[in-house]
Amino acid sequence: xxxxxxxxxxxxVSPSTVSYVLSGKRSISSAxxxxxxxxxxxLGYHPNAGAxxxxxxxxxxxxxxxxxxxxxxxxxxxxxxVAVATTAREHGYDVLLLTGEEGAQAVRxxxxxSRADAMILMDVELDDERLPLLRDAPQPVVLIGRPADPSGxxxxxxxxxxxxxxxxxxxxxxxHREIALIGEAPAVYERHTGFAxxxxxxxxxxxxxxxxxxxxxxTEGTYEAVAAQLARIFDERPGTTGFIVQNESAIxxxxxxxxxxxxxxxxxxxxVAVCPEQAALHASVRLSSVALPAQELGRRxxxxxxxRLSGRTCEQLDLLEPALTQRGSTGPAAAPGS
Amino acid sequence: xxxxxxxxxxxxVSPSTVSYVLSGKRSISSAxxxxxxxxxxxLGYHPNAGAxxxxxxxxxxxxxxxxxxxxxxxxxxxxxxVAVATTAREHGYDVLLLTGEEGAQAVRxxxxxSRADAMILMDVELDDERLPLLRDAPQPVVLIGRPADPSGxxxxxxxxxxxxxxxxxxxxxxxHREIALIGEAPAVYERHTGFAxxxxxxxxxxxxxxxxxxxxxxTEGTYEAVAAQLARIFDERPGTTGFIVQNESAIxxxxxxxxxxxxxxxxxxxxVAVCPEQAALHASVRLSSVALPAQELGRRxxxxxxxRLSGRTCEQLDLLEPALTQRGSTGPAAAPGS
DNA sequence: TGCCCGAGTCGAAGCGCTTCGACAGAGTAT
DNA sequence: ATACTCTGTCGAAGCGCTTCGACTCGGGCA
Numbered sequence: 001x002x003x004x005x006x007x008x009x010x011x012x013v014s015p016s017t018v019s020y021v022l023s024g025k026r027s028i029s030s031a032x033x034x035x036x037x038x039x040x041x042x043l044g045y046h047p048n049a050g051a052x053x054x055x056x057x058x059x060x061x062x063x064x065x066x067x068x069x070x071x072x073x074x075x076x077x078x079x080x081x082v083a084v085a086t087t088a089r090e091h092g093y094d095v096l097l098l099t100g101e102e103g104a105q106a107v108r109x110x111x112x113x114s115r116a117d118a119m120i121l122m123d124v125e126l127d128d129e130r131l132p133l134l135r136d137a138p139q140p141v142v143l144i145g146r147p148a149d150p151s152g153x154x155x156x157x158x159x160x161x162x163x164x165x166x167x168x169x170x171x172x173x174x175x176h177r178e179i180a181l182i183g184e185a186p187a188v189y190e191r192h193t194g195f196a197x198x199x200x201x202x203x204x205x206x207x208x209x210x211x212x213x214x215x216x217x218x219t220e221g222t223y224e225a226v227a228a229q230l231a232r233i234f235d236e237r238p239g240t241t242g243f244i245v246q247n248e249s250a251i252x253x254x255x256x257x258x259x260x261x262x263x264x265x266x267x268x269x270x271x272v273a274v275c276p277e278q279a280a281l282h283a284s285v286r287l288s289s290v291a292l293p294a295q296e297l298g299r300r301x302x303x304x305x306x307x308r309l310s311g312r313t314c315e316q317l318d319l320l321e322p323a324l325t326q327r328g329s330t331g332p333a334a335a336p337g338s
Numbered sequence: 339x340x341x342x343x344x345x346x347x348x349x350x351v352s353p354s355t356v357s358y359v360l361s362g363k364r365s366i367s368s369a370x371x372x373x374x375x376x377x378x379x380x381l382g383y384h385p386n387a388g389a390x391x392x393x394x395x396x397x398x399x400x401x402x403x404x405x406x407x408x409x410x411x412x413x414x415x416x417x418x419x420v421a422v423a424t425t426a427r428e429h430g431y432d433v434l435l436l437t438g439e440e441g442a443q444a445v446r447x448x449x450x451x452s453r454a455d456a457m458i459l460m461d462v463e464l465d466d467e468r469l470p471l472l473r474d475a476p477q478p479v480v481l482i483g484r485p486a487d488p489s490g491x492x493x494x495x496x497x498x499x500x501x502x503x504x505x506x507x508x509x510x511x512x513x514h515r516e517i518a519l520i521g522e523a524p525a526v527y528e529r530h531t532g533f534a535x536x537x538x539x540x541x542x543x544x545x546x547x548x549x550x551x552x553x554x555x556x557t558e559g560t561y562e563a564v565a566a567q568l569a570r571i572f573d574e575r576p577g578t579t580g581f582i583v584q585n586e587s588a589i590x591x592x593x594x595x596x597x598x599x600x601x602x603x604x605x606x607x608x609x610v611a612v613c614p615e616q617a618a619l620h621a622s623v624r625l626s627s628v629a630l631p632a633q634e635l636g637r638r639x640x641x642x643x644x645x646r647l648s649g650r651t652c653e654q655l656d657l658l659e660p661a662l663t664q665r666g667s668t669g670p671a672a673a674p675g676s
Numbered sequence: 677t678g679c680c681c682g683a684g685t686c687g688a689a690g691c692g693c694t695t696c697g698a699c700a701g702a703g704t705a706t
Numbered sequence: 707a708t709a710c711t712c713t714g715t716c717g718a719a720g721c722g723c724t725t726c727g728a729c730t731c732g733g734g735c736a
Contacts, residue, residue: 339722341721341722341723342722342723342724343722343723353722353723353724354723354724354725357723357724357725358724358725361724361725363724363725364725385722385723386721386722386723388721388722388723389721389722389723389724390722390723390724391723392721392722392723392724393722393723393724393725394723394724394725395724
């Protein structure tokens, strides 16, 4: 492995000068700079990460902690992870991938060993066991998602309440008076995952305000489960004409089942989803949807990290405005009684 | 941050003794060992990763490089990544997540900077630009997937050719004489992704051998694209009764379209997929399928890495036997002429 | 009895880098 | 001309750990 000393020797300068060329922390004459840079290029020099971390006590690594459960939204998680990795690289950082499995232990390990300079956590639960640890962490911590009490933490999230409300408002605006929200699996609500509960709350609030009747049905992502829920919904509320879906794997089953029942989308019933753009575009009907901006979330999380690492302050809570795009799956409610 | 010196002082030993307790590289009396261990626990000591890496020239990190394109199989990639991270942890390693974006540059950077001790690459293309670099890498490299020339590289992969053959054999065994393979998007074949081509080759070979006529149709994962391809297939070969699908997002559209055309699965047509178990179980019909063992691939890749890191030799090519599970989507071909 | 050996421990020398203080020399203000 | 200030560079001191050689102390063997 080529070291800074070799680069220095070849350029006829001292190692510290090479270091200053690399870091830009002291001014260097352009003649020296270019000699050093040539030398670096010619030798194919890359600073040793360990030595650098030891000397500067900064590792240039951001740790990314995956959710404890990976039973949902895998593609979304993946997109976020890739966006985090890409954005981090733009800032000269690498990403350490941690699974939630080790829990709080992993947080301690990373902090204790200075393996990373900061930490991003995805999909933290409303009262996650790691929260106290994160609050007085020695390093910047950014959450993607929002716990019950976000005080002392930096959070980046889609405004799911607004997303839920937007869906209801959209349907209500089209004249739908009875709607159903097909949600994530029951387990997701049971473990108090923030985004699911917030969407529901936002939708309920808007429904109450607009005088729309709304049914909430948590649903597993299997075809059978969706079929069962759909049957129950039409049983209980035969007049249901609007659907909100927040469960990527329920989308296609739902569309398929509606077709089978002879309910045309959007003529007879309207469907609006909260899902990644990609999913909305790939469905058998182009879905009106509120986009789940996975990449944007990942990007912003890294940017908040960089803010903190460079001493800048930033918003505690960075809530993305949801954007509802109307496509082919929503339309005016059939005139009542017709 | 607490250092090894503090641990040593508190335990009344020298730093080197603590180090030996930690590494087990020299024998330590059990009395000393337990004093040191208590001291470690009480102080909450974690060895500084940078210092350790510098002194030992081993970082205890495995780099995981994502595919260049993330236009497909996101959930599979994710599963692999999580399995890699989990398995690596079991061996005391962390995982550095790299995107393919930087290409060969990233490979050089990681090797040059000793940021990782080994590297795992996912979904390498048949003649990937990074291959030469990887061949004479200073560190163990393991590929998940298989390039055209795997010499000098360690590869872990599902035996996709066998998987393709198994699908054909399964359908042929049920009496189907005309089958269609609905494949990944054309772009995937164009960039010569190994698994797609191998599946096709395996299927073709088996079809030829068993005297089955087979059509290959690369297909985008949208509903429209699948609809168009299906129309073409039935146009060209109205007698087609068997389908092999190797494109996760085409599955549900296909099933839905067959339903619309009044072709019952599995009474009229049979469908067998190459996809993750999860996808096969969640589809609207329980799919007969060859499982894509994402977790197993990730786990094995890490194990090959550990083999190499500890000086063991291992198979150059670790091909997983495909397993076809018959579920509700395949059945005997209708008697000809009936 | 003397010698050797292994077990258990310590001290010190780095690993490759950053960074601080020092310093030479050129420019600027007096 | 003097006294500064800046700019550009160097040397040396660590950062916290691992590891090598050396040392001590008992026990076993001749």
